[in-house]
Amino acid sequence: MIEFRIDSRSGVAPYQQLVHQVKQALRLGILREGDQLPTVKEVVSQVAINPNTVLKAYRELEHEGLAAGRPGKGTFVTRSLAGASLAAHQALRRDLVHWLTAARDAGLDDDSIDALFQTTLRAGTGEGVA
Amino acid sequence: MTAAVKTHHLSKRYRRGRWALLDCTLTLPAGKVVGLVGVNGAGKTTLLHLAVGLLRPTAGTISVFGEPPAARATQLARIGLVAQDAPLYPTLTVADHLRLGRSLNPGWDHETAAARIDRLGLDADQPAGRLSGGQRAQIALTLAVAKRPDVLVLDEPVASLDPLARREFLQGLMEAVAARKLTVVLSSHLLGDIERVCDHLVVLADGRVRVAGDVEDLLATHKVLRGRRRDPRRLPADQHVVQASHTGRQTTLLVRTDRPILDPAWTVTEINLEDLVLAYMAAPSTPAERPAVARNGVHVGR
Numbered sequence: 173m174i175e176f177r178i179d180s181r182s183g184v185a186p187y188q189q190l191v192h193q194v195k196q197a198l199r200l201g202i203l204r205e206g207d208q209l210p211t212v213k214e215v216v217s218q219v220a221i222n223p224n225t226v227l228k229a230y231r232e233l234e235h236e237g238l239a240a241g242r243p244g245k246g247t248f249v250t251r252s253l254a255g256a257s258l259a260a261h262q263a264l265r266r267d268l269v270h271w272l273t274a275a276r277d278a279g280l281d282d283d284s285i286d287a288l289f290q291t292t293l294r295a296g297t298g299e300g301v302a
Numbered sequence: 303m304t305a306a307v308k309t310h311h312l313s314k315r316y317r318r319g320r321w322a323l324l325d326c327t328l329t330l331p332a333g334k335v336v337g338l339v340g341v342n343g344a345g346k347t348t349l350l351h352l353a354v355g356l357l358r359p360t361a362g363t364i365s366v367f368g369e370p371p372a373a374r375a376t377q378l379a380r381i382g383l384v385a386q387d388a389p390l391y392p393t394l395t396v397a398d399h400l401r402l403g404r405s406l407n408p409g410w411d412h413e414t415a416a417a418r419i420d421r422l423g424l425d426a427d428q429p430a431g432r433l434s435g436g437q438r439a440q441i442a443l444t445l446a447v448a449k450r451p452d453v454l455v456l457d458e459p460v461a462s463l464d465p466l467a468r469r470e471f472l473q474g475l476m477e478a479v480a481a482r483k484l485t486v487v488l489s490s491h492l493l494g495d496i497e498r499v500c501d502h503l504v505v506l507a508d509g510r511v512r513v514a515g516d517v518e519d520l521l522a523t524h525k526v527l528r529g530r531r532r533d534p535r536r537l538p539a540d541q542h543v544v545q546a547s548h549t550g551r552q553t554t555l556l557v558r559t560d561r562p563i564l565d566p567a568w569t570v571t572e573i574n575l576e577d578l579v580l581a582y583m584a585a586p587s588t589p590a591e592r593p594a595v596a597r598n599g600v601h602v603g604r
Contacts, residue, residue, distance in 0.1 A: 220472040
């Protein structure tokens with residue numbers, strides 16, 4: 173079982189914060205396939221948020237195939253995010269170090285690198301279209 | 303979408319006073335937690351008192367599930383109120399309050415109320431006047447929920463509470479929302495709390511509705527644009543400027559639009575709820591304030 177936290181000043185919608193926290197727990201292996209997520213009532217009395225927000229977060233997780241609701245029982249994890257992707261981390265990190273070296277050689281400082289990465293990431297996911 | 307509360311050109315003027323509420327047209331969806339924000343004197347309490355039937359409109363109409371709020375006893379039973387500062391009878395005990403609630407309300411849920419008082423660790427024989435502000439607020443909430451209303455109205459329920467009592471109060475309120483289908487309308491100055499618990503927002507200023515709608519829709523349809531100085535009147539027609547500020551070289555705009563911002567000259571950022579609310583509170587008369595647009599706003603993305 174995991175505990176949620178809501179950061180009111182993060183600017184991230186509360187339901188997205190819940191989704192992120194579940195995914196993070198899945199990536200780190202804190203949550204595994206078959207584990208039960210806290211019930212809506214438990215989350216609501218834990219962090220004082222709107223029950224609709226919890227339902228929305230769980231629907232999103234279901235939509236992404238990470239969890240499934242069992243009527244009368246609760247919501248359960250159906251897929252882990254650890255494992256397969258962890259194996260790929262090493263090679264990706266190697267590529268990234270290579271890329272970072274090229275970026276520094278081109279004269280970019282850390283802030284410029286971060287700005288470039290963030291804008292490219294956003295452009296790639298279609299958010300923040302300018 | 304079923305409407306819990308519907309107003310049509312609702313206006314209220316107190317004797318010899320200015321308009322406390324003017325031309326307010328709103329639809330508050332059922333099953334949602336609606337946050338009502340605005341500076342002191344914006345008309346929040348007036349709107350809430352009209353919704354529970356404590357006040358009558360000077361002009362326009364208000365209905366709760368299709369009927370005027372104080373139409374008859376059965377209609378009053380559907381509406382719960384936690385008034386400002388959670389007024390209780392100071393000499394009556396906690397148990398007295400529950401007994402009173404039981405004899406005055408036909409749909410009274412005594413079991414849940416008693417269990418709640420028990421869980422809060424309150425002594426039922428304690429006079430209400432000797433309780434802390436947080437405890438009094440919790441009792442007012444318990445009484446209002448035990449009435450089993452369909453709409454629960456709360457007027458700045460946490461304004462005078464310390465942070466811990468505030469959090470506990472909101473937990474209690476959200477548990478009540480989770481336990482049964484309940485529409486909540488609450489006013490507050492605490493935007494962090496609003497963001498946590500509300501899925502629908504109404505911003506009032508000077509007795510008028512500045513903006514109203516689903517919180518996520520509002521956040522998704524408002525963008526901050528920054529770029530070289532230019533005239534905001536020359537924006538595409540579907541971009542409504544809510545707020546504009548200029549320096550010698552730079553222009554910063556808050557716009558409302560359903561479409562992506564395609565002009566590459568702008569740096570586009572998302573807006574958080576606090577900045578959105580502050581912008582609408584401060585904004586002078588804008589297109590988004592006119593009732594026709596405010597009505598559309600309620601339905602954006604639906």
